[in-house]
Amino acid sequence: MEGFPTGRCCWNGNSCNQMRKIALVTGGSRGIGKAIVDVLSEEFDVYYTYRSTSSEIAKFESKYIHPLKADSHDYEAIQRVVAEILQHGTISILINNAGITKDKTCRNMTKEEWDDVISINLNAAFYYTQACLRPMIDGGWGRIVNISSIIGLSGGFGQSNYAAAKAGLIGFSKSLALELATKNITVNAIAPGYIQTDMTKQIPEGIMTSLLEKIPMHRFGTVTEVASLVRYLVSKDSSYITGQVFNVSGGL
Numbered sequence: 001m002e003g004f005p006t007g008r009c010c011w012n013g014n015s016c017n018q019m020r021k022i023a024l025v026t027g028g029s030r031g032i033g034k035a036i037v038d039v040l041s042e043e044f045d046v047y048y049t050y051r052s053t054s055s056e057i058a059k060f061e062s063k064y065i066h067p068l069k070a071d072s073h074d075y076e077a078i079q080r081v082v083a084e085i086l087q088h089g090t091i092s093i094l095i096n097n098a099g100i101t102k103d104k105t106c107r108n109m110t111k112e113e114w115d116d117v118i119s120i121n122l123n124a125a126f127y128y129t130q131a132c133l134r135p136m137i138d139g140g141w142g143r144i145v146n147i148s149s150i151i152g153l154s155g156g157f158g159q160s161n162y163a164a165a166k167a168g169l170i171g172f173s174k175s176l177a178l179e180l181a182t183k184n185i186t187v188n189a190i191a192p193g194y195i196q197t198d199m200t201k202q203i204p205e206g207i208m209t210s211l212l213e214k215i216p217m218h219r220f221g222t223v224t225e226v227a228s229l230v231r232y233l234v235s236k237d238s239s240y241i242t243g244q245v246f247n248v249s250g251g252l
């Protein structure tokens with residue numbers, strides 16, 4: 001039977017009988033990441049990263065939530081924040097969520113637009129995972145969830161950079177799942193469809209209307225509908241599920 005080792009007590013030293021494991025969520029200040037932070041903080045001690053100071057940060061009011069500024073472009077910053085968290089204990093749960101789009105047809109895309117999207121959506125997931133991995137293996141239990149996209153499965157017009165990054169994240173997840181299958185660490189990917197966040201606010205109204213017609217449920221998803229699946233995938237109930245991709249897409 002799968003072991004479920006105890007974590008440590010509250011990070012701030014308050015007296016507390018509950019032992020909490022540590023979770024790290026990248027890009028937790030807004031959108032899907034924020035919903036994941038909220039849900040996981042009910043059970044875990046959650047650290048999350050962000051890039052720019054945003055008013056949303058102030059809206060977290062839990063002693064179990066700890067924001068850390070780190071640009072996912074910055075390899076050294078990633079090493080620094082992971083080392084800082086590891087001083088408090090092993091990171092048992094890693095959610096690679098931070099992501100951006102810079103849509104343009106391949107013909108018109110600049111090298112910078114390609115590199116930025118690959119860097120944040122794919123390279124940073126590798127950097128965070130590698131930095132967390134050894135202690136996670138030594139700890140004997142772990143959960144890694146990578147937030148991909150249905151665009152990584154289907155492709156998207158004007159999204160060759162984003163589709164390549166998100167497809168890459170799926171290949172990364174499946175390979176990592178094989179490497180960690182005997183280590184009590186599961187690795188899965190989630191492929192959200194169209195979810196109401198700042199990212200999808202950028203979609204022009206005409207395209208939005210045709211998308212809603214195409215989605216079998218005729219609506220965008222909510223951040224909570226993605227976070228609920230994350231909650232399950234990091235729980236001990238999902239112990240025999242690894243290397244999988246789960247669409248949260250209203251039937252797309």
Ligand SMILES: NC(=O)c1ccc[n+]([C@@H]2O[C@H](COP(=O)([O-])OP(=O)(O)OC[C@H]3O[C@@H](n4cnc5c(N)ncnc54)[C@H](OP(=O)(O)O)[C@@H]3O)[C@@H](O)[C@H]2O)c1
Nearest residue numbers: 027029030031032050051052071072099149194195197199
């Ligand atoms: N929304 C959708 O329909 C949808 C669909 C499929 C997949 N996804 C994926 O789901 C994930 C979350 O998307 P979302 O819609 O919630 O996006 P969002 O609302 O735009 O939030 C993006 C998050 O990523 C962080 N981030 C962006 N660039 C960063 C950087 N360079 N360094 C560190 N953090 C950075 C942001 O931090 P700041 O607040 O500091 O900017 C923010 O917390 C992404 O991977 C996205 O590709 C979204």
